[in-house]
Amino acid sequence: MAATIHLLSFQCNGIGLRDRRFKCILDIDERSRFLPLNYENGGRRIGSVRAAATAVESATRTHVSLVRIGTRGSPLALAQAYETRDKLKSAHPELAEEGAVEIIIIKTTGDKILNQPLADIGGKGLFTKEIDDALLGGKIDIAVHSMKDVPTYLPSGTILPCNLPREDVRDVFICPTAGSLAELQAGSIVGSASLRRQSQILYRYPSLKVINFRGNVQTRLRKLKEGEVHATLLAFAGLKRLGMIQHVTCLLSTEEMLPAIAQGAIGIACRSNDDKMADYLAALNHEETRLAVACERAFLETLDGSCRTPIAGYAFRDKDGFCSFRGLIASPDGTRVLETSRKGAYTHEDMVSMGVDAGKELKERAGPAFFDW
Numbered sequence: 001m002a003a004t005i006h007l008l009s010f011q012c013n014g015i016g017l018r019d020r021r022f023k024c025i026l027d028i029d030e031r032s033r034f035l036p037l038n039y040e041n042g043g044r045r046i047g048s049v050r051a052a053a054t055a056v057e058s059a060t061r062t063h064v065s066l067v068r069i070g071t072r073g074s075p076l077a078l079a080q081a082y083e084t085r086d087k088l089k090s091a092h093p094e095l096a097e098e099g100a101v102e103i104i105i106i107k108t109t110g111d112k113i114l115n116q117p118l119a120d121i122g123g124k125g126l127f128t129k130e131i132d133d134a135l136l137g138g139k140i141d142i143a144v145h146s147m148k149d150v151p152t153y154l155p156s157g158t159i160l161p162c163n164l165p166r167e168d169v170r171d172v173f174i175c176p177t178a179g180s181l182a183e184l185q186a187g188s189i190v191g192s193a194s195l196r197r198q199s200q201i202l203y204r205y206p207s208l209k210v211i212n213f214r215g216n217v218q219t220r221l222r223k224l225k226e227g228e229v230h231a232t233l234l235a236f237a238g239l240k241r242l243g244m245i246q247h248v249t250c251l252l253s254t255e256e257m258l259p260a261i262a263q264g265a266i267g268i269a270c271r272s273n274d275d276k277m278a279d280y281l282a283a284l285n286h287e288e289t290r291l292a293v294a295c296e297r298a299f300l301e302t303l304d305g306s307c308r309t310p311i312a313g314y315a316f317r318d319k320d321g322f323c324s325f326r327g328l329i330a331s332p333d334g335t336r337v338l339e340t341s342r343k344g345a346y347t348h349e350d351m352v353s354m355g356v357d358a359g360k361e362l363k364e365r366a367g368p369a370f371f372d373w
Helices: 047-062 075-091 129-136 195-204 217-225 236-242 275-282 287-303 348-366
Strands: 003-011 021-029 067-071 101-105 142-146 158-163 171-174 189-191 209-211 231-235 266-271 311-317 323-330 337-344
Touching: 067 075, 067 129, 075 101, 075 142, 075 217, 075 236, 075 266, 129 142, 129 158, 129 266, 142 275, 158 275, 158 287, 171 236, 189 217, 195 209, 195 311, 195 323, 195 337, 217 231, 217 236, 231 236, 266 275, 287 311, 287 323, 287 348, 311 348, 323 348, 337 348
Parallel strands: 067 101, 067 142, 189 209, 189 231
Antiparallel strands: 003 021, 142 266, 158 266, 171 231, 311 323, 323 337
16 A cells, blocks of 8 residues: 655644644555554554544644735735734634734835835736735735725726724824924925825925935934934824824814825725625625725726825715815826815715716816826
């Protein structure tokens, strides 16, 4: 009887020996049945090794993750993945067991190219494509995204049925020497990789200089401390999720700095044919956030601006329960800014219609050449 020797390494959790590694050498015949390495009396099996093989199979089954979460590897992306994991565990008891939820880090194009402005790299999905590919390839079960990074189209075979409760959408001003943008001296350098922020800064404060300023939150704060720029702007939501609000100099109102589309919102995608994951995510979805994001993304999709077009928009439920939306497009140098607003019922159909209508208005007012930067 032909036999092959296999070395299996496993973690024996759940059988009284947590977090210790064991190795078991097994013989597997052509019928994939476990046999011991040694034989007695013409091939009689040794029961103890057979029992060990059973333990290996059981432990291996125990440690197959029920949900594999795909995410970027930045501290902020990981914080969002951990938040998703914790909410899944709270909502679904079977996911609360150790090892039931696994986080898998995936490096995206936007993470790899750090020496160029995002607008120069071109293309859509700079921070999502590789994660989407892993989802479609079955390497992960769900994908956690910052919604502001998600293109207005989704890859065929995927859905995005879940938005977690939205964080504060405002931007913050961070500066060691001034209390606000208005207090910066003429010629001061503000660092930002966002065309949306750059254009709105230059529109209100044309005496300032704005330069490209890429990197994760920690990197940008380090560059600021080292004096590469005089000030920078960051999303308040990211600082809150990272527990780093002590760096904030002042909060910028949405009137002064309109947020990015879907800023502060986390989106979770899964395969369109994966009913189990869709059911898991349904319990996490925050409908008010989902509708606001749908309104803003309808505005963005209608404009169909290039990656060189500054676009901002914010939808929220006002004190009377209505949806209030404000949208903006601008020239990169801040010399021209066009704004509009809408108000209507807080329902999916009405809010998507508002976003589309606002986008059509600004597109018509701007003219076709406005988007050819």
